[in-house]
Amino acid sequence: MPSVLDPLIAEATRYAHVTMKQSGCLAPIMMAATDQGIILFSPDIVIGSTHSVMKT
Numbered sequence: 001m002p003s004v005l006d007p008l009i010a011e012a013t014r015y016a017h018v019t020m021k022q023s024g025c026l027a028p029i030m031m032a033a034t035d036q037g038i039i040l041f042s043p044d045i046v047i048g049s050t051h052s053v054m055k056t
Helices: 006-023
Strands: 030-034 037-041
Touching: 006 030, 006 037
Parallel strands: none
Antiparallel strands: 030 037
């Protein structure tokens, strides 16, 4: 029997895979399932800020 948390867990897994593939690190986040859909809360920090973002 599916749990009501299954869609939230699936979205969290997808988010983690995509983020790790793109940047190699994952900022701490909180996900919540609401009547309007899944929402994300994340701190206002830059992970990996020692890496250059400029391309030469």
